[in-house]
Amino acid sequence: MKDLHISPSHNTPEILLSTERNLFVIEGKSAPEDVRSLYYPVIEWIRLLSEETIRNRHYTKKNPLIFKIDLVYFNSSSAKFLYDILFHLREIKDHDVPVVIEWYYDEEDVDLKEAGEDLAATTGHTFRYIPKP
Secondary structure, three states: OOOEEEOOOOOOOEEEEEOOOOEEEEEEEEOOOOHHHHHHHHHHHHHHHHHHHHHHOOOOOOOOEEEEEEEEEEOHHHHHHHHHHHHHHHHHHOOOOOEEEEEEEEOOOHHHHHHHHHHHHHHOOOEEEEEEO
16 A cells, blocks of 8 residues: 655644555644645545455554544544544454554543544544653
8 A cells, every 4th residue: 555644734733644654654743724635535545445454454463553633632623533543443443453542641631542542432442542742
């Protein structure tokens, strides 16, 4: 699959999705004016990843699909799209493909950690929580 890279801006995160490098990252601030134009290409890319991964199963327990979410802030519109991304990753996991979701948060930001816990609960994932000093 072709990589997807979206450069960050003041209100949008950097998004880097690469099967070749096993690199799946959403990082920064997510409060775009037009959330659909930012996240629709990401959702489509993840949907294609799901189809390919379920078919080819090139991720293993020793080499799982690791998806890193490292947001300092995200608005409610972004939360809906994060849910959609995690839903598609859950489809992959439901086909016995190992998927690890890493949720990064500032160790003093209890709200951001709780937001991750809420997303994990609603999508049926178990997140690996990684505090940042």
